[in-house]
Structure formats: C-alpha cells, structure tokens
Amino acid sequence: MICAGIDAGSRAIKVVLIDDRALTVAGSGIVAQGVHQKELAAELLNQTLKEAGATHHDIRNSVATGYGRNTVALADTTITEITCHARGVHHQQPEARTVIDIGGQDSKLLHLSENGHVRDFAMNDRCAAGTGRFLEVVSEQLEVALIDIGALAAKADAPASISSMCVVFAETEIIGLLAAGESPENIVAGVQASIATRTAAMSGGRVNGPIVFTGGVAMIPGMAEALEVALGDRITIADKPQLTGALGAALLAAEQQ
Amino acid sequence: MHSQSQLSLAEWDERYAELKRLGLQEPSYGGPISRHVAEGDLRLRRLKYDPSWAALNLWNFLLTEEDRLRTARQRGSKIVGTMKDLGTIPVMAYSLPNLVAFYPDGAWWIPCVMELSAGLLKVADDLGIDDSFCPVRAMLGAFVTEAHFPRPDLLVCSVGAVCDDFSAIAQRLPGLGHAVHWWEIPHRREPDKDEKAVALPGGAEAPSAQVDFVRGELEGVRTQLETLAESTLDDTALSAGIAMANRIRRSLRELRHLVFTAPSSPLPALELLVAEMLAIHFCSDRRETLRVLQDLLTEVRSRIESQEDEPDDGRIRVFWVNPVADLRAMNLFEACGGRLAGTDFLFAHALDEIPEDLAPLDALARTALADPMVGSGQQRAERICRDAQTFGAEAVLISRIPGASHCALESSLIADTVSRELDLPVVEIEVPPLCDAMLPTLQTRMEALVEVARARRKP
Numbered sequence: 197m198i199c200a201g202i203d204a205g206s207r208a209i210k211v212v213l214i215d216d217r218a219l220t221v222a223g224s225g226i227v228a229q230g231v232h233q234k235e236l237a238a239e240l241l242n243q244t245l246k247e248a249g250a251t252h253h254d255i256r257n258s259v260a261t262g263y264g265r266n267t268v269a270l271a272d273t274t275i276t277e278i279t280c281h282a283r284g285v286h287h288q289q290p291e292a293r294t295v296i297d298i299g300g301q302d303s304k305l306l307h308l309s310e311n312g313h314v315r316d317f318a319m320n321d322r323c324a325a326g327t328g329r330f331l332e333v334v335s336e337q338l339e340v341a342l343i344d345i346g347a348l349a350a351k352a353d354a355p356a357s358i359s360s361m362c363v364v365f366a367e368t369e370i371i372g373l374l375a376a377g378e379s380p381e382n383i384v385a386g387v388q389a390s391i392a393t394r395t396a397a398m399s400g401g402r403v404n405g406p407i408v409f410t411g412g413v414a415m416i417p418g419m420a421e422a423l424e425v426a427l428g429d430r431i432t433i434a435d436k437p438q439l440t441g442a443l444g445a446a447l448l449a450a451e452q453q
Numbered sequence: 454m455h456s457q458s459q460l461s462l463a464e465w466d467e468r469y470a471e472l473k474r475l476g477l478q479e480p481s482y483g484g485p486i487s488r489h490v491a492e493g494d495l496r497l498r499r500l501k502y503d504p505s506w507a508a509l510n511l512w513n514f515l516l517t518e519e520d521r522l523r524t525a526r527q528r529g530s531k532i533v534g535t536m537k538d539l540g541t542i543p544v545m546a547y548s549l550p551n552l553v554a555f556y557p558d559g560a561w562w563i564p565c566v567m568e569l570s571a572g573l574l575k576v577a578d579d580l581g582i583d584d585s586f587c588p589v590r591a592m593l594g595a596f597v598t599e600a601h602f603p604r605p606d607l608l609v610c611s612v613g614a615v616c617d618d619f620s621a622i623a624q625r626l627p628g629l630g631h632a633v634h635w636w637e638i639p640h641r642r643e644p645d646k647d648e649k650a651v652a653l654p655g656g657a658e659a660p661s662a663q664v665d666f667v668r669g670e671l672e673g674v675r676t677q678l679e680t681l682a683e684s685t686l687d688d689t690a691l692s693a694g695i696a697m698a699n700r701i702r703r704s705l706r707e708l709r710h711l712v713f714t715a716p717s718s719p720l721p722a723l724e725l726l727v728a729e730m731l732a733i734h735f736c737s738d739r740r741e742t743l744r745v746l747q748d749l750l751t752e753v754r755s756r757i758e759s760q761e762d763e764p765d766d767g768r769i770r771v772f773w774v775n776p777v778a779d780l781r782a783m784n785l786f787e788a789c790g791g792r793l794a795g796t797d798f799l800f801a802h803a804l805d806e807i808p809e810d811l812a813p814l815d816a817l818a819r820t821a822l823a824d825p826m827v828g829s830g831q832q833r834a835e836r837i838c839r840d841a842q843t844f845g846a847e848a849v850l851i852s853r854i855p856g857a858s859h860c861a862l863e864s865s866l867i868a869d870t871v872s873r874e875l876d877l878p879v880v881e882i883e884v885p886p887l888c889d890a891m892l893p894t895l896q897t898r899m900e901a902l903v904e905v906a907r908a909r910r911k912p
Contacts, residue, residue, distance in 0.1 A: 278905070279904045316872060
C-alpha cells in the first residue's frame with residue numbers, strides 16, 4: 197500500500213507518495229499554491245498517483261501538513277510542518293540535530309534529539325524579512341530570476357547592509373541602495389546575509405550539528421553558504437529540500453495504524 | 454472533557470432558555486450572554502464558553518461592570534480609577550465605605566471584545582499614540598469618549614518601575630482634566646549584603662529600605678483616598694479589607710490549583726483567565742466577586758469528583774505566560790490539544806495572599822513590591838519555572854502582545870530560562886487584539902508545541 201504526504205505550503209503544494217513497508221518514495225509532485233487550495237491539492241495528488249501507476253484505492257493513509265493543511269480535505273489527518281520536517285530529515289539523515297527550514301512565508305529552526313523527535317523549535321513571526329518572500333521581492337526589483345540570485349551574489353565584493361526588519365521597508369532600502377549606485381551583486385549578497393542572520397538569531401546561540409537545510413529557499417544557490425557564515429557551522433542541504441515536509445508527512449502517515 | 458461541551462453563543466442561548474424553564478435563579482446582572490452582543494460586545498459571537506451556570510454568572514459579572522459603576526455613582530459613591538499597580542490600591546479603596554474602585558487599564562480588551570467598533574484605538578491614533586504602543590492605548594480612547602466607564606473622581610496611578618508605554622499614555626490624562634495621584638514604585642532589587650532583607654509574597658526579597666519607601670508612598674495614597682471618601686482609613690479597616698481580599702485570593706488559589714492539577718481540565722482556559730482577572734480590581738464589587746468565584750469552585754469541585762476513575766484527558770499540560778489581547782486565542786489553544794497547567798498573566802502578586810500578621814500598609818507595600826513587572830525579568834522567569842514544575846507543566850507558551858514592550862523584552866529571557874532550567878519545549882506567539890487573520894499561524898505554533906510535548910511522552 198501507499199501512504200501520502202501533502203504539504204500545502206504558502207507558495208507551493210507538494211505531494212510525496214511512499215511505499216508504506218519499504219518506506220521508499222513511489223512518486224512526488226509540486227504545484228504552485230493558489231486561491232483554490234483544496235482543488236489544487238486534489239489535482240496534484242491525482243496527477244502524482246497517476247504518474248506512480250496508482251489510484252486512491254492504493255492509499256492506506258494520508259497526512260496533510262503546511263500552512264494550508266486544514267484546507268486539504270482529502271487527507272486523513274493533519275500534522276504541523278515542524279514535526280513533518282523533522283521526520284523527513286531524520287529519515288534522510290538520522291545524525292541531524294538541527295533543521296533549518298526556510299519557506300516562502302516563514303522560517304523555522306528545529307532542534308532534534310537522537311530519536312529524531314523535535315526537542316524545541318523557533319519560528320519567525322514578525323515579517324517576511326527572514327523568508328523566501330524577501331528573495332522574491334529582490335529578484336523582482338533587480339529583474340533577476342530567482343534561480344540566478346546565487347550566481348549574482350557570488351560576484352559581490354562588499355555585501356550591502358540591509359538593516360530593515362520588514363520586507364516593505366527593506367524594499368525601500370534596496371531602492372535607495374540602487375539609487376546610490378550599489379551593485380545588484382552586493383545588494384543580493386546583502387539580502388542573503390540578512391535572511392541568514394535573522395535565521396541564525398532564532399537559534400538563541402544554541403545550534404548543534406549536523407545542520408540540515410530544508411524548504412524551497414534551500415534550493416537557491418548561495419543561501420546555504422550565507423547560513424554557514426551566520427551560524428559558523430557547516431550546513432547540508434536536504435535531498436530535494438522542497439519535498440522534505442511532504443516526505444515527513446508521508447512517513448508519519450505510514451507510522452500511523 | 455470540558456472542551457467537548459463548550460458552547461457557542463447560540464448554543465448558550467438555547468441552554469439559557471432551558472435553564473430558565475427549569476427555574477434558574479439569577480443575580481441582578483443575569484441574562485443570556487448574547488445580550489451583551491447587542492451592546493456592542495461583538496467578539497462574544499466568536500468564542501466558545503463553559504456551559505455551567507457558574508460560568509454564565511462569571512461572564513455576566515464581567516460584562517456588567519460599567520452598569521455597577523454607574524449605579525454606584527447614582528448612589529453617591531465616589532469612583533476611583535486604580536491604574537497600573539494591578540491589585541494593591543483596590544484593596545485600600547474597598548476598605549473605605551463609599552468608594553468603588555475600577556481598573557481603567559482593562560480598557561485594553563475593549564478593541565477585542567467590541568471588534569474595534571468602539572474606535573478607541575483610532576482616538577489614540579489621533580492623539581499620537583499609535584500602534585507602536587501597547588494596546589492599552591485603548592484606555593486613552595476610553596477616557597476621551599467617556600463611553601465605557603463613568604468619569605472617575607480620582608485616578609491613582611503607579612509610576613516608576615512600570616511599563617513605559619503605560620506611563621506615557623497615563624501622563625496624557627491630566628491634560629484631559631483628570632485628577633491623578635501618582636505614586637512611585639521602585640525597581641525591586643536584590644538586597645545588598647549589608648542591607649536588611651524583607652521577604653515578599655511569592656518568594657522574592659527586597660531591601661527593607663525599599664519596603665519603607667513604598668509604604669510611604671502608600672501613606673500618600675491613603676491620605677488621598679481618605680480625602681475623597683471623607684472618612685478615615687485606619688489600620689483596623691485596612692486589615693479588614695486585606696482579610697476580604699485574601700478570601701478572594703484564597704478562592705482563586707484553590708481554583709487555580711484544581712484546574713491545573715485535575716486529571717482532566719475542569720474549567721476552560723478562557724474562563725480561568727477571566728476569573729483570575731477578578732483578583733486585580735474585584736470587577737467593582739468585592740463581595741460579588743467572592744460569590745462568583747465560590748460558585749465556580751463548587752462547579753469545578755463537582756466536576757473533579759465526577760472524573761474519579763476516569764483516565765487523564767491526554768491533553769498537553771501547558772504553562773501560559775502573559776494575557777492575550779484576543780480572547781479567542783484561549784479557545785484555539787484548547788482546540789489544539791492543550792490545557793492549562795499554570796499561568797502568569799503578569800499579575801502573580803495579585804494572587805498571592807497579603808500578609809495578615811504585619812501592619813497593613815507594610816503588608817501592602819510588600820505585595821506591591823512583589824509585582825512581577827517591577828522586578829527583574831530573570832526573577833519572573835524563575836518564578837515561572839517554579840510554578841511550571843509545581844503544576845507539572847510539559848510545555849510553556851509565551852504570548853506576546855504587539856507593541857507591549859514589557860512582553861517583547863521578557864519573552865526571550867523567559868524562554869531561555871525555561872529551556873535551560875526545565876528542558877521544556879517553549880513557543881512564543883504574538884496575539885493582536887483581533888487575531889482572526891493570524892489563526893492559521895497561531896494554530897501551527899500551538900499544535901507544534903503540543904506535538905513536541907506529546908512526542909516527549911513516548912519512551
């Protein structure tokens with residue numbers, strides 16, 4: 197039988213199907229989030245099942261997670277993304293002790309115990325300044341594709357200082373930097389450093405390695421390096437980091453009777 | 454389990470009609486809770502309530518304070534607004550006949566309860582006290598509109614080691630024509646080695662010189678109250694007032710103990726929060742406060758007796774720090790699988806018994822100095838740890854109030870101390886006056902806390 201994990205995030209919906217005995221991935225899919233979350237999740241699940249050669253009858257259990265988890269009516273249960281990311285990371289890297297998840301609208305820092313359970317966690321809750329949304333705003337302002345931001349930042353010679361705690365104010369700050377002749381390379385590097393610094397601040401100075409980086413922002417080149425600088429520790433990017441939450445949800449679904 | 458039987462407002466209306474048919478005897482301020490919606494308390498439509506007659510009285514008592522104040526005025530009583538000290542000056546005011554005290558600071562809940570319809574925050578905005586300040590700025594709006602409480606005959610306000618936001622707002626009141634008697638509360642410090650240390654209620658200590666100073670300040674308050682009441686407030690009357698306040702505090706102590714330690718929570722978090730608030734100012738009727746609390750106690754004891762031989766409700770036992778600006782958050786907390794196992798709503802000193810074996814003003818000075826907001830954040834955090842341990846909390850939730858600097862600055866300290874001392878999971882949330890748009894975010898944090906604590910139960 198199959199178990200399904202559906203991660204209804206703020207920017208994308210992700211589905212992972214796993215074989216409930218072998219705990220191997222049987223299929224996965226991603227679609228951009230939208231207004232009709234319930235329908236989008238259902239369509240993505242149908243599509244992923246079809247690609248895996250399975251049907252709804254093959255699903256033994258399903259868990260929804262993510263910001264929009266309560267809108268995923270087809271899931272059997274819901275579990276928060278905190279627990280799901282921890283489970284997904286523990287499955288991939290049992291030695292991990294800290295998980296950093298930066299998504300489209302929030303970021304989290306989880307401390308894991310040896311058995312993979314979350315010991316404690318912190319989430320940003322003030323503004324999108326520590327999240328992927330900040331990078332989206334910058335990429336739009338600088339007319340650079342999100343995926344190219346890392347390459348641009350790598351060319352920076354003196355990362356700009358971004359001091360605003362709020363994305364809206366930071367946007368104004370960036371306009372000011374551009375007007376002052378600052379290079380896009382230095383601005384992007386400054387934004388990445390700013391996100392990394394805010395994320396590191398959530399740790400309260402308590403970060404135990406190994407550290408694993410999950411969430412959509414982990415796929416953006418340069419972010420892991422910026423976090424390494426901010427935390428003073430090595431960081432590993434999870435395999436398919438955007439799917440970690442959905443993978444954890446599927447694994448937790450498999451563990452449920 | 455209580456949460457399964459919590460009622461919506463419409464369900465309470467049906468239950469009320471049924472209780473009336475069965476011959477419900479109500480106090481003078483009785484009636485269905487929904488009647489307050491017609492008076493503008495729109496938030497009540499969104500809350501879930503305990504289904505007991507005792508809880509009905511609690512809500513009605515809370516929501517009719519303005520009526521009591523206006524009746525007191527008509528009766529010729531003098532009205533004292535006691536501000537910021539959270540529980541000490543009302544004990545003095547109620548020791549005099551012909552004085553009624555109320556708590557203007559409580560106006561910070563009006564934007565929530567009336568879903569912003571009263572426009573109090575807008576008034577404060579117009580006066581330059583914007584949303585970078587604590588929601589208690591609604592109090593300024595209430596003083597301007599005079600629509601939520603009668604104009605007091607005297608305001609007594611503590612300043613010094615209290616919230617800066619509050620002081621800034623309160624300092625506008627003389628300009629609005631209000632007579633304010635300011636009294637100073639110093640920052641409570643640890644006694645030096647060569648100083649005489651005095652034990653305070655709640656376990657802290659202060660130098661005797663600080664207690665002497667506060668006693669002197671309270672002497673000034675006594676004089677002001679005597680002048681207003683045209684009556685002498687002697688130590689005998691003050692001691693009687695303290696004894697009565699202690700009856701209320703003992704009732705609350707027992708209520709809290711039962712709620713926090715019963716196998717299944719016998720009272721919802723929302724009603725406990727409201728009940729604790731009564732300790733601050735007695736909701737403008739000290740004797741009725743005691744009756745309301747004793748009825749709640751009777752209900753809770755009865756529920757606990759009926760729980761015998763039933764298993765633990767399985768909910769995660771959470772120590773809650775700071776009051777919420779939107780009462781709906783308390784309902785959400787229980788919907789996420791939590792139950793209260795200790796609280797610190799920023800007025801722990803108003804729940805501690807006032808010493809009755811000391812000169813009354815000395816006892817009140819010690820109580821005022823025990824205020825968690827006038828001591829160091831570290832001392833507050835340590836008391837939270839002690840209480841969380843006493844009540845067997847499995848997690849700690851720290852609720853911040855947007856713009857309230859005290860909450861924002863202390864929350865990290867408390868979180869770090871709890872993590873270090875107790876190794877409990879902690880979550881910080883921020884609850885605005887209307888949290889509807891924040892519900893998914895709040896829900897995630899609360900559910901995650903419950904999940905993390907539940908995972909720790911597993912071997």
